[in-house]
Amino acid sequence: MGRRRGVSLSLPPSLLIVLFYFGAFSHVNGRINLTGPSPTPINRDLYHTSDGLMEQIKALVHRHPDKLSLEKFSGKNKGYHAEMTVVTYCRNRKQMHDKSKYRILLSFGQHGRELITSELALRILSILSKEKSLPNIDSLSLHDIFERLVIKVVPMENMNGRELVEAGDLCERRNGRGVDLNRNWSVDWGKKEKDYDPYEENPGIAPFSEPETQMMRKLCVTFEPHIWINVHSGMEALFMPYDHKNTTPDGLASYRMKLMLQRLNHLHCKDRCLVGSGGGSVGYLAHGTATDYMYDIARVPMAFTFEIYGDGTASAKDCFKMFNPVDLITFNRVLNDWSAAFIAMFNMSTHQLDELRSNTTNTTVSNLDKFVSIDDYLNGYLMERRSRYGKKMEVLDVGMQEIRTYFRLFLLSSVLLLLMFCSRISKSSRHIVSGHMAARCPCSYGICKTDEKTTLRDLPTVNYYYYYYSGY
Numbered sequence: 001m002g003r004r005r006g007v008s009l010s011l012p013p014s015l016l017i018v019l020f021y022f023g024a025f026s027h028v029n030g031r032i033n034l035t036g037p038s039p040t041p042i043n044r045d046l047y048h049t050s051d052g053l054m055e056q057i058k059a060l061v062h063r064h065p066d067k068l069s070l071e072k073f074s075g076k077n078k079g080y081h082a083e084m085t086v087v088t089y090c091r092n093r094k095q096m097h098d099k100s101k102y103r104i105l106l107s108f109g110q111h112g113r114e115l116i117t118s119e120l121a122l123r124i125l126s127i128l129s130k131e132k133s134l135p136n137i138d139s140l141s142l143h144d145i146f147e148r149l150v151i152k153v154v155p156m157e158n159m160n161g162r163e164l165v166e167a168g169d170l171c172e173r174r175n176g177r178g179v180d181l182n183r184n185w186s187v188d189w190g191k192k193e194k195d196y197d198p199y200e201e202n203p204g205i206a207p208f209s210e211p212e213t214q215m216m217r218k219l220c221v222t223f224e225p226h227i228w229i230n231v232h233s234g235m236e237a238l239f240m241p242y243d244h245k246n247t248t249p250d251g252l253a254s255y256r257m258k259l260m261l262q263r264l265n266h267l268h269c270k271d272r273c274l275v276g277s278g279g280g281s282v283g284y285l286a287h288g289t290a291t292d293y294m295y296d297i298a299r300v301p302m303a304f305t306f307e308i309y310g311d312g313t314a315s316a317k318d319c320f321k322m323f324n325p326v327d328l329i330t331f332n333r334v335l336n337d338w339s340a341a342f343i344a345m346f347n348m349s350t351h352q353l354d355e356l357r358s359n360t361t362n363t364t365v366s367n368l369d370k371f372v373s374i375d376d377y378l379n380g381y382l383m384e385r386r387s388r389y390g391k392k393m394e395v396l397d398v399g400m401q402e403i404r405t406y407f408r409l410f411l412l413s414s415v416l417l418l419l420m421f422c423s424r425i426s427k428s429s430r431h432i433v434s435g436h437m438a439a440r441c442p443c444s445y446g447i448c449k450t451d452e453k454t455t456l457r458d459l460p461t462v463n464y465y466y467y468y469y470s471g472y
């Protein structure tokens with residue numbers, strides 16, 4: 001999200017050369033100034049350096065060992081290395097694995113140039129640890145909200161990309177090797193719109209090729225969040241699925257999400273925010289985004305993308321100004337407004353989830369019930385393999401989408417083979433044991449009755465096994 005739509009980078013090379021000559025010429029003569037206003041630099045009075053921010057977060061965790069803990073992950077792919085820090089909040093750390101709590105996963109700084117989002121991460125962690133307070137909210141009601149949650153915060157998902165920004169490439173949104181981390185997920189991956197700009201949106205060579213995306217995916221699979229929020233800047237918006245098409249999902253849960261975002265917009269965004277599906281509201285479709293994956297594949301019941309700030313008047317080259325507040329008053333306003341919005345969101349969504357949970361017999365709310373799907377099965381399998389051999393398995397690089405396709409093909413072919421096998425046997429041996437054989441074929445659909453003379457042992461066990469997992 002927050003994609004820039006400037007023209008400067010899509011000019012043909014010949015035109016760029018002409019422009020360059022013009023620029024050089026006019027510079028020498030001092031007559032025409034084609035370079036335009038120079039881009040706003042990062043305001044170091046307001047913003048931490050990435051190292052400084054991580055130091056602050058480490059110190060905060062150190063001061064509150066009862067509530068906060070910190071984990072570091074690292075990943076590698078073809079010589080490219082990435083690291084990620086994750087902070088976990090639980091009011092009483094001993095209850096971190098308490099299944100009655102709602103689990104929230106928040107990611108900040110997925111795009112390098114959106115520095116304000118990581119500052120918001122620090123602010124939210126400070127509020128959670130009670131070092132900072134929110135105006136107009138008493139600490140007692142905050143206590144009640146926080147009590148019910150376990151929150152994992154990724155303050156800076158794209159550390160390598162952010163380093164490039166801080167080294168002067170203020171418009172960089174991709175990771176350390178030029179892949180857009182919000183286009184590297186598997187839902188509808190790799191599809192390109194007419195206005196596709198590789199500088200902005202390069203999805204990479206395959207889904208999950210990027211270590212950052214792999215680490216986030218692993219975090220999601222192990223943590224199983226109820227709520228996911230992908231925090232960006234570039235505009236003011238509260239988005240829900242889908243990003244890859246211009247509709248929202250069907251069903252009660254989706255309807256509730258939309259109502260909640262509308263309320264949030266009214267209470268905390270002064271009705272300025274765009275609300276709705278990412279694909280339907282932002283003016284372009286985005287393929288391979290994290291939020292669509294979280295909702296569709298990981299089955300996170302509430303998945304959002306929040307866009308917390310944007311300056312539409314900034315020129316296309318002036319990225320720091322376009323994506324981040326540049327003065328103290330706006331900087332503080334954004335952090336205050338959005339930390340309040342996040343707390344309100346935690347509060348509202350836990351109530352929503354309570355209602356959905358008490359309503360689980362209603363089949364329209366299927367996203368909340370985690371049934372055994374091929375995904376869960378494969379995830380469990382991959383995790384197990386990983387820990388058993390204690391090293392990185394290349395199989396993760398293949399991407400879940402492909403594995404799933406092969407798996408389905410395999411299922412289909414084994415079912416076909418079995419049907420052929422059944423029909424042959426029932427034809428050829430009807431005259432010998434017709435009663436028994438007729439009872440066998442229905443067994444292949446998993447509806448054997450024990451009072452039949454046939455035993456389950458006669459049939460290949462693979463049959464039952466795969467039928468069970470092919471529910472998804």
Ligand SMILES: *[C@@H]1O[C@H](CO)[C@@H](O)[C@H](O)[C@H]1NC(C)=O
Binds near residue numbers: 033038
């Ligand atoms: C061109 O304009 C920018 C901003 O307005 C200014 O900083 C720069 O010095 C100018 N360059 C020349 C050659 O006048």
Ligand SMILES: *[C@@H]1O[C@H](CO)[C@@H](O)[C@H](O)[C@H]1NC(C)=O
Binds near residue numbers: 185210
């Ligand atoms: C992620 O990036 C990799 C490597 O650059 C690419 O091969 C892959 O297709 C990308 N995947 C997605 C889902 O964007």
Ligand SMILES: *[C@@H]1O[C@H](CO)[C@@H](O)[C@H](O)[C@H]1NC(C)=O
Binds near residue numbers: 137141142344347351
């Ligand atoms: C949380 O939600 C409840 C019920 O909607 C409301 O009464 C309460 O004031 C909210 N608390 C905060 C801090 O917003």
Ligand SMILES: *[C@@H]1O[C@H](CO)[C@@H](O)[C@H](O)[C@H]1NC(C)=O
Binds near residue numbers: 252361
């Ligand atoms: C399920 O929820 C829908 C939407 O609110 C409702 O119309 C329907 O009556 C519910 N069904 C049951 C069995 O509760």
Ligand SMILES: [Zn+2]
Binds near residue numbers: 173
């Ligand atoms: Zn972004």
